[in-house]
Amino acid sequence: MDYPRNHLMTALFYFxxxxxxxxxxxxxxxxxxxxLVYVGAPLLFAGGSVGxxxxxxxxxxxxxxxxxxxxxxxxxxxxxxxxxxxFDRLIYWRIRLLENMLAVVPFILFLLYRGEVWFVFGLxxxxxxxxxxxxxxxGMAALPTPFSKHPFEFAVGFRSSVGMLFIAYxxxxxxxxxxxxxxxxxxxxxxxFVCANYYSWxxxxxxxxxxxxxxxxxxxMKVRTAFLHLTVVLxxxxxxxxxxxxxxxxxxxxxxxxxxxxxxxxxxxKYAAFPRIVSIPRGIFMVASFVFPPLMxxxxxxxxxxxxxxxxxIL
Numbered sequence: 001m002d003y004p005r006n007h008l009m010t011a012l013f014y015f016x017x018x019x020x021x022x023x024x025x026x027x028x029x030x031x032x033x034x035x036l037v038y039v040g041a042p043l044l045f046a047g048g049s050v051g052x053x054x055x056x057x058x059x060x061x062x063x064x065x066x067x068x069x070x071x072x073x074x075x076x077x078x079x080x081x082x083x084x085x086x087f088d089r090l091i092y093w094r095i096r097l098l099e100n101m102l103a104v105v106p107f108i109l110f111l112l113y114r115g116e117v118w119f120v121f122g123l124x125x126x127x128x129x130x131x132x133x134x135x136x137x138x139g140m141a142a143l144p145t146p147f148s149k150h151p152f153e154f155a156v157g158f159r160s161s162v163g164m165l166f167i168a169y170x171x172x173x174x175x176x177x178x179x180x181x182x183x184x185x186x187x188x189x190x191x192x193f194v195c196a197n198y199y200s201w202x203x204x205x206x207x208x209x210x211x212x213x214x215x216x217x218x219x220x221m222k223v224r225t226a227f228l229h230l231t232v233v234l235x236x237x238x239x240x241x242x243x244x245x246x247x248x249x250x251x252x253x254x255x256x257x258x259x260x261x262x263x264x265x266x267x268x269x270k271y272a273a274f275p276r277i278v279s280i281p282r283g284i285f286m287v288a289s290f291v292f293p294p295l296m297x298x299x300x301x302x303x304x305x306x307x308x309x310x311x312x313x314i315l
Contacts, residue, residue: 011087012091012094015087015091016098037280042106045106046110049063053114060111060114060119061171061174062183063107064122064123065167065170065171065190067104067123068126068163068164068167069163069164069167069190069194070103070104071103071104071126071127071130072133072167074103075133075134075163076134080096080134093131096131097128100127100128100130101127104124104126107123108120108124133163147229147232152207153198153226154225154226154230156198157195161194161197165194168237169237171186172237172241175187176240181241181244181245181248184237184240184241184245185248185251185255187237188238188241188255188256188259191234191237192259195229195230195233195234195263196265196266199226199266199267199269199270200270200277201277202270202277204275205275208271208274208314208315209314211315213315214315215307215308215309219268219271219304223263223264223267226266226267227260227263227264230260230263234259238252257293258290261300262290264300265286265289265303268303268304268307269283269303269307271311272303272306272307272310274310274311286299
């Protein structure tokens, strides 16, 4: 069916206007002035990009991998199914195209600044190639996972992030192929951040109330399970890096310990804010603890105390 141009523009404007309003309200709910995020986020992105490209010659590959992870986040099966229910076919594909292009624009601008023209073309091709891709299930069958159903965070998170984990393993293989141990270690950290993100949303309070445990036992069970499931995902990477880069085993061990500490922090922060999401100030505290691991000696007890007091109101 042919649509007038003004009809298409109105539908597209409406969709992106709603997304901006949702983002604005969400940031406001975190207790942070949205304009602080609008100004600070580009500065952090630029600073992180400069730092990445100054540390390794394989930064363009890592950069494209990060951009691919962002694109995969937009390809959730449930999300795309909702868009198809709301919009007709033509508008749906226009939205998908514009979303993907907007998502990669910051990466493309920095790659152009660095003169990485071929990676720009590759990123544009990737943004187009993933348009028909769907990550997750369509409700008919669940993707098998190596995790138990209870607790559920890793089982649910793995299905929604399997594409990002696949990219992480590909980057690890590239690192081994080119003989760059730093790329393999960067992959390890990427997997930790992906898995920690499984605890960024809260389940209904009933899912906590059903446990006949003390708050301390409940939090301990959650952290132990998170550690066990992270080991399933992380162990192949650690073993591969240890085998191919034996001189880096101390650094791998240190990064692994920091990764487990950060995962524990993510679990405790989730239940310190439960049933709300973690606020931006606390999120910054978490990131600072990962950048400077000794800070975890303060942040982990801090979040544990708040999580225990908060969960005591439910258990």
